[in-house]
Amino acid sequence: MTVLIVGAGPAGIAAAGVLAQHGVRPVLLDENATPGGQVWRRLRDEAALDTLLGGEAAHYRRIHAQFAALRPDIEYRPGTLAWAIDGGTLHIAGDGRAEALRFTRLILATGATDRTLPLPGWTLPGVFTLGGAQALLKGQGCAIGRRVVFCGASPLLYIAALQYVRMGVTVAAVLDTTPLHRKLMAAPRLLADARTLWRGVQAMAALRRRGVPIRSGVRLRQFVGEQRVQGVAFDTGGQTVTIGCDAVATGFGLKPETQLAELAGATLRFDPASRQFLPAADADGRCADALYVAGDGGAIGGADAAEASGALAAYAALADTGVAVDARARAALRREVQRRRRFQRGLADAFAWPAHWIAALPDATLLCRCEAITAGELREAVRRDLGVREVNRGKALTRCGMGRCQGRFCGLAAAELIAAEASIPLAGVGHLRAQAPVKPIARGMVGAA
């Protein structure tokens, strides 16, 4: 049998490991040049590993050692983008060439990107995603600026800010948009994963000790600047203040990369907890015939859940083709994934996505970065006779979501805006449909496939 795995993060590596153990040689492909995914992204300067990752450095070493040991037993194809799927064929591109790979089982471990929230000034040079700030630090050994504000709603705010401080960068402030009482309310569910909770609490304490100002319950107003960002304006105690900086890292949780799953035939279902559409899958990640999702690409669960769910998906693929697998190991993995995901649902509450800010966006704010479509233009399309009630219709009429990012960074906000403006439930507004190629590929390669 031919098993293809897309994504060499913790989920994809764990899946490849289980398959190799059972004598199956999977193809593991990743757009990145190095393995590790987002959380274990290969450091450019591994001498900085302990400084940068602190207590997590051991986990990084374990994953990369595991991958190195696995390497002879898998076909690893770095620098390879999976850009379309039809029937039992995955279309890939890499090294300037396109190719079509047949498969009998497909495991999608595509991870996630930052969920971002449009605000006035969010397209200014110097404003980056929170994940991007970490990716640059790990992969390139560079900081996004010299004096950085971290803002949004995510546990990764604290983790990323601490990584920056440890590497000697000044963190001007951490502006957490959720109030402290929401975190206390979510605490019982967060105890499902006490170790991770403790790590988060420790990160906050370490930042405080190093004198980094931390504000909770902040209402962000604007990224300030003309040609580049120079500050972040937010409300506190009834007035608006601006904190100066030369770079911003902003993120409001994560958004699964579901495009390939959708093209492969998975049904996307609305998840009220995260207010997004996720691939409908069973406890093992099965979404359709011969199709499995694992890790953050299926449901946000963090690094450990990604590993466990990757192994589970591989066991399912083996069992579905008649290979005998260890039932007890599978049962333990299912419990592990459930526990971690319960914790993530607690996190989604503790770091809530402030959907109501989108309804309140000034008309002139850009919603769609690619096509430069404003909140006002989409509102207008909702308000007119027989106005927009569905996000793909909004895209057709306004071009919001039609650009090269395929709505990855405006799609969720566009749906929230339509729901708020039309006073209808978000679930009914839908999600932007995936289209091949899921990311731009060099011209000429599609024809060659």
Next chain:
Amino acid sequence: MAGTTVRVGPPVPQDIRCTIDGRAVTAASGDTVLTAALLHGHVLRHLEFGGAPRAGFCLMGACQDCWMWTESGARLRACTTPVAEGMRLLTAAPSGWPA
């Protein structure tokens, strides 16, 4: 000129020469085009609609807000393309090219 981004950690040998909008800059093997450009400046491109400056956003190949031009009219995604000796990069379409 100091740019948006800054290297952390020990200095790396500057073994690559390239140009950005005709200005000579140096870079290190292992740098992406984005790293090379933002260590020396603040802009990667100007938006097709209205010309606003942009300097990337996601830094992981997802937002497509970092595409730069080369003088020969090729386009490349700055955050995922390794910088190479002799690259002649532009923050706007070369004259005579449609955006």
